[in-house]
Amino acid sequence: MTRPARVVIQLPSLQHNLSRVRQLAPRSRIMAIVKADAYGHGLVRTATALPGADAFGVACLEEAIQLREAGISAPILLLEGPYSAGELNRIEALKLQIVVHDESQLDMLGQARLPQPVQVWIKIDSGMHRLGFPTSDTERVWQRLRSCPSVAPGIRLMSHLARASEPDSPMTKRQLQIFNETCRIFPAERSIANSAAILLWPDSCQDWVRPGLMLYGVSPVEGRTSRDFDLAPVMSFQSHLIATKALQRGDTVGYGAGWVCPEDMTVGIVAAGYGDGFPRHSSSGCPILVSGIRTTIIGHASMDMLSVDLRAIPAAKVGDPVELWGSRLLIEEVAAHAGTIPYELMCGVHKRLRFEEHGQD
């Protein structure tokens, strides 16, 4: 028998979430962000399940190659552009689009001799101060790219928001203003909105929107969950009980004797642990569902197993299903408990886990 720990991917939920993006940004084209193995959901599986996306955004050439090899013909944007000049020929051959955010990439393009020009997005730093040219450089960069034979006409402009997940953040207002002002004189398609902006800042939805997290059915807004935005969680992390034991008051559980039974109680052992990507350091007290009933993890997760409090579930037995996160126990809640964000938990699910796809039934 195979190990019970597994990740279930609900493909119809991806489509539901994409249609939510369409409703919220009806005039925008949608670039589905599938970097980092589609936030841990599986790159090719996810892109294949989203035929309605107008384009895909990835972090690197390797990810784009996987998509092309899987037969995805939609436009694909390399969100950080080329990392070296050596990538440009492949980029052109695969008809990929690139972000240009740094002087070094202008040089690469200037020196390249490509059979056909590539589609470029200029990334402008509107205040996040991660990637992008200072706004005052936009005109110069635009001219330089316009005169570059390796760059296709129809250059586009993009930027990224640092605090879009905070309703009413003055910084977001300022970034939107700066971006719009900077773009004003260029006849170019624009994009600035990520998931949080699509959900909270309708004015930010321009020619293109770039949803990531919300496509996976998760809220990027602290204190709000997918339910508040009518999003459907795509990933669930499941396992089952592989042991139960009756312990006595004062008995300890796990490495470091990290839990002391406050009374006589039943404890269950679940086949899932930090070796699967479950956060170890803050697992104690974390909510978990056993047969759909809510209880908590006790002690620290170990590599392949963790322990749960079965006091509320006296009939629990080996083989009972466990949800670590999913459509009933939301990943937002687990992440908050673990002192992290859903992005990190999803990207961290280990590839050793069995992945199951659930399609339309």
Ligand SMILES: *Cc1c(COP(=O)(O)O)cnc(C)c1O
């Ligand atoms: C990751 C990423 C996104 C998507 O962000 P979400 O918060 O997941 O919606 C959009 N744009 C860029 C440039 C990104 O790197």
